[in-house]
Amino acid sequence: MSPQPTPPRAEGDPAIRPRHPSDPPQTPPEKAGEPLLRIRGLGVQFGGFHALTDVDFDAREGEVHFLIGPNGAGKTTLVDIITGLTKPTTGSVSFDGQQLVGHKEHRIVHFGVGRTFQAATVFEALTVGENLDLAASYRLGLRRLLRQPRGHADAVVEALEVTGLADEVDKSAGALAHGQKQWLEIGMLLAQGPRLLLLDEPVAGMSPDERTRTGELIRYLARGRTVLVVEHDMDFMRRFADRVTVLHEGRILRADATVAEVQADPTVQEVYIGRARDDRNSAGRSGAAAAGAPAASDDEEAA
Amino acid sequence: MSALLATVRRRVVGPREExxxxxxxxxxAFLLIVVAPSxxxxxxxxxxxxxxxxxxxxVGIALAWGRGGMLVLGQGLFFGLGGYAMAMHLQLAExxxxxxxxxxTLxxxxxVPGIWGPFESTAFTLAMVVLLPMLAATLLGLLVFRSRVRGPYFAILTQALAAAFVIFLVGQQQFSGGTNGLxxxxxFGLDLADPDDKRTLYLIVVAVLALVFLIGRQLVRSRYGRLLVAVRDAEDRVRFLGYDPTLVKVVAFAASAGMAGLAGALFVPVVGIISPASLGIVPSIEMVIWVAVGGRLSLAGAIAGAVLVNYAKTELSExxxxxxxxxxxxxxVVVVAFAPRGIAGIGEWLRENRGRLRRGRDATPAAATTVEEGA
Structure with missing residues (x-):
């Protein structure tokens, strides 16, 4: 039994060099439907409270995946874990083969994961253009950050165009309307070019017109990217979701379904849709059967 | 739409009213270099x-506190590090x-004691005057900002360090000259009793101040300056843009420490002495007051505040x-309660309102952007 000499390897061998965040994104191997985001056995406890229990979740490239569920279902907690804000007690989160659990928030952004918050957070003392420029510059080293910026990068111009904020480029972000702040925040994500975007209640507090525009923005984002949307608004979900996952009390109730499947699922109706409808029209309809039919017709109207 | 975007793309962004x-x-510069000496x-x-x-x-405090939101209540520490480094070198030279x-010898x-030895070298001293405070601030910042200590806790910590430094200096009398100072x-060949040489020293101070101001202005106007403001206003959001706020804050804190060290080194020849009385808790707080009065969001305002408050102090004390x-x-109290943007804020207020009168209804967005601009 003589020890096998390990063959010397070239230093630049891409097979052994750890992947650098600034490397171009690896083209995913041609495995059809291989999920970009893969979550397995995720659990988190706060004190004695189980916020999430045994959650499995997949999201594929190019889809708009809605995460719905009643208040306290653990939707935002799931987003917090993916983006490194909360550490899970058990389980794994892998993104494009990269393990995310244990990395700091800003490292996870460099892997290609971006998020927004329930309350839109933009830098109010800076202008719209400066907000976007800062978002687009996150890969620059300190020496380049210390230079005075001249003109806007293409990513910033694209974000201005897509969000419809070009007229407001020199306005301070604090002076924007509520809906515009949400769009600016989404635009900042877009300028960073992430492969996975997590939007936490992007249409909360928006008018119907603003909701439609936000939905169109989300459909635009989904070209070549994965968008995960946490939302309460069922109508919005019906109009813009590709896939839907339902969370209830920290567990997956229905994973990776279509809108129609979710609407037809009696358990989902019971915990979520049915209950909401019962609250609204208590006119003697028995929950499950009544909720399914009008929901389906709503869907046809929207489409 | 696309025509508008083309102009957006091409236009030079950043300093307006250059x-x-x-x-x-x-x-x-003309007043300070030509008029004042004559x-x-x-x-x-x-x-x-x-x-x-x-x-x-x-200028350093305006950078760290005004832009970065770090209330540095212990700049006396860095002022002292620079000052004592310079004083040790000058004493050895004499x-x-x-x-x-x-x-x-008394x-x-x-x-010559061991820790004094290296300060025999001019180059070493000149480097240490800036590097020693920056190094101290970097280590402190990495430690403190990483564990997300901020706000009043950070302010109290810096103040405690300034106090500890004074106690250390007083205790180590055989090396530091104790309360007498140095x-x-x-x-560097200038006789500090000679009026002509003192004039030369004055011009050196003006030159260093101009340099520090220009460095500070570059920092404020760069992307880094915006990032610093972003960290000040929404540190957690900055993390999710892919930046590490710890590093952003350390850079500003270290820069402000380096400026304080440089000032300490010039204070020694200008005043002729450095002692713990110039860098304890009270002087450290006074430094912050100058900036509050001048306007912490504006580097020029901070300079004006330092000069005017100290001038008033001399006059009133006489x-x-x-x-x-x-x-x-x-x-x-009056500044904090009624004019949080200080003297610089008055100038900005006048500019905004003049603009409002001239431009009429459309002025509001433009006025909002000038608020943050005063470098």
Whole structure:
């Protein structure tokens, strides 16, 4: 039994060099439907409270995946874990083969994961253009950050165009309307070019017109990217979701379904849709059967 | 739409109203370099040199506190590190070759103590004047910002360190001169008793202040400057943009420490002495007051604040020695309560309102952007 000499390897061998965040994104191997985001056995406890229990979740490239569920279902907690804000007690989160659990928030952004918050957070003392420029510059080293910026990068111009904020480029972000702040925040994500975007209640507090525009923005984002949307608004979900996952009390109730499947699922109706409808029209309809039919017709109207 | 975007893309972004700022800079430089030395007596010019030294500290505080939101209540520590490094070198230069400085011979020392040794070198000293405070601030910042200590906890921590430094200096009398501090007579060949040489020293101070101001302005106007403001206003959001706020804050804190160290080093020849009395808790708080009065969002305002408050202090102390402390306290309260943007804020307010009158209804967005601009 003589020890096998390990063959010397070239230093630049891409097979052994750890992947650098600034490397171009690896083209995913041609495995059809291989999920970009893969979550397995995720659990988190706060004190004695189980916020999430045994959650499995997949999201594929190019889809708009809605995460719905009643208040306290653990939707935002799931987003917090993916983006490194909360550490899970058990389980794994892998993104494009990269393990995310244990990395700091800003490292996870460099892997290609971006998020927004329930309350839109933009830098109010800076202008719209400066907000976007800062978002687009996150890969620059300190020496380049210390230079005075001249003109806007293409990513910033694209974000201005897509969000419809070009007229407001020199306005301070604090002076924007509520809906515009949400769009600016989404635009900042877009300028960073992430492969996975997590939007936490992007249409909360928006008018119907603003909701439609936000939905169109989300459909635009989904070209070549994965968008995960946490939302309460069922109508919005019906109009813009590709896939839907339902969370209830920290567990997956229905994973990776279509809108129609979710609407037809009696358990989902019971915990979520049915209950909401019962609250609204208590006119003697028995929950499950009544909720399914009008929901389906709503869907046809929207489409 | 696309025509508008094309102009957005091409247009030079950033400094607006560049010309008036340059004219103002030239006027102030002319006043300081040409007018002041010919108009002021040697004594008054010496005082002005001291105010300008303090203005160098103020630029650093405006950067760390005004832009970065870090209330640095212990700049005396960094001021002292720079000051003592310079004083040690000057004392060694004045002492006969290989002999310890004069104050040490009183206690019977025969050799230059080990920690003084390297300060015999001019190059080492000049480097340490800036690097020592920056290094101390970097280590402290990495430790403190990483564990997400901020706000008043950070302020109290910096203050405690300034106090500890004073206790250390007083305790190590055989190396530091204790409460007496270190006295110097010459500065790299300049005789500090000679009026012409003092004028040269004054011009050196003006030059260093101009340099520090330009560095500070570059920091403020760069992307890094915006990032610093972003960290100040929404640190957690910055993390999710892919930046590490710890590093952003450390850079500003270290820069402000380096400026304080540089000021301390110039303070030594300008005043002729450095002692714990110039860098304890009270002087450290006074430094913050200058910046609050001048306007912490504006580097030029901070400079004006340092000069004006110290001028008022000299004048009032000459007339009514006991009144100054009350006057200073009152000034601070009034500024914090009624003019949070300080003297610079008054100028900005005038500019905004003039713009509003001239441009009429459309002025509001433009006025909103000028608020953050005053560098």
């Amino acid at each position: 010309l008036p700022a340059r004219i103002a800079f030239a006027i102030v 108009m002021l007596s040697d004594f008054r010019l010496g005082l002005l040199a001291k105010y300008l030294v303090f203005a160098i500290v103020a 002492a006969p070759d290989g002999q310890p400085p004069a104050f040490m 206690t019977g020392a025969e050799h 006295t110097v007579m010459t500065f 007339q009514l020695p006991s009144a100054w402390l009350y006057g200073q306290g009152l000034l601070f």
